[in-house]
Amino acid sequence: MFAWSDRFIKKIDALREEQINIYRRMFFYEMSNSVLMTVQPIITILVTFFTYTAVFGHTLTPAAAFTSLSILKIVQDELSGFPDFVTWMIGGITSLNRIDDFMKVEEVEELVLRIARSEAAADANQVSAEPSNLGFVNASFQWGRVVDESESETETNADATETDALVPARPQSRSDVSSSASSVTNASRKAPFKLSNLNVRFPTGKLSVIAGNTGQGKTSLLLALLGEMTRIEGDIVLPTTDGNTIKDVSYVAQTAWLRNATIRNNIVFGEPYDEERYRAVLHACALNP
Numbered sequence: 001m002f003a004w005s006d007r008f009i010k011k012i013d014a015l016r017e018e019q020i021n022i023y024r025r026m027f028f029y030e031m032s033n034s035v036l037m038t039v040q041p042i043i044t045i046l047v048t049f050f051t052y053t054a055v056f057g058h059t060l061t062p063a064a065a066f067t068s069l070s071i072l073k074i075v076q077d078e079l080s081g082f083p084d085f086v087t088w089m090i091g092g093i094t095s096l097n098r099i100d101d102f103m104k105v106e107e108v109e110e111l112v113l114r115i116a117r118s119e120a121a122a123d124a125n126q127v128s129a130e131p132s133n134l135g136f137v138n139a140s141f142q143w144g145r146v147v148d149e150s151e152s153e154t155e156t157n158a159d160a161t162e163t164d165a166l167v168p169a170r171p172q173s174r175s176d177v178s179s180s181a182s183s184v185t186n187a188s189r190k191a192p193f194k195l196s197n198l199n200v201r202f203p204t205g206k207l208s209v210i211a212g213n214t215g216q217g218k219t220s221l222l223l224a225l226l227g228e229m230t231r232i233e234g235d236i237v238l239p240t241t242d243g244n245t246i247k248d249v250s251y252v253a254q255t256a257w258l259r260n261a262t263i264r265n266n267i268v269f270g271e272p273y274d275e276e277r278y279r280a281v282l283h284a285c286a287l288n289p
Contacts, residue, residue, distance in 0.1 A: 049068070141195045224236075
């Protein structure tokens, strides 16, 4: 849609090349491990018998040989599962880290709180809280969690320390030091995307169009309305039935998706079958034979 096909193809090709390189290394390690596991028992037996006879000067009798073979077989069986154990340990640690990262994510604001605030904001701004209302009142949002002042000050001090460590000790002009500090700060911390001071009401029964260039926040505005963005201040006005349930609101994302069903069921989508409408959708989507 935005002539991004070539760029995405290049990114996919680069990721595919990286994936192939990883597979090559993985197959090499698996092949090396298989060869080592096959040759290792023979080498262990030869080294053991050579040390027993040549180094310590003992005579290799049948009783000592068969006893040694039995012991080495037991040790081999026990150690053969060690690589799998290491793999399971790495997988377990990775899973625990992912769970830990998920549990540390900031909780999404509950729907009841957003609706309650919305009705209070509507009353405070002389906006009726009827179920048809939809919009924002003095609202600001951002992607990611909101950092409080103490955390922000800590991060600022940390950035200043890193800047001092990275700036050379030789005398510099003020402009050189400022540019170095600015480049380090910008590289170490990037401000999250924000929507600020939203005061908008979407009229009932009419089409509202949000226009703008790519990346200016059109989709973010809709996601903020649904509560997907972190609310910094202000309130959301949503149509509700009993104050606890959103009513008559649906969201169709830009990402295309299909139900695990037939084309007809995807078009009908649970509604009564209408032959004329069904044929019109097939024609509009160029699905006719």
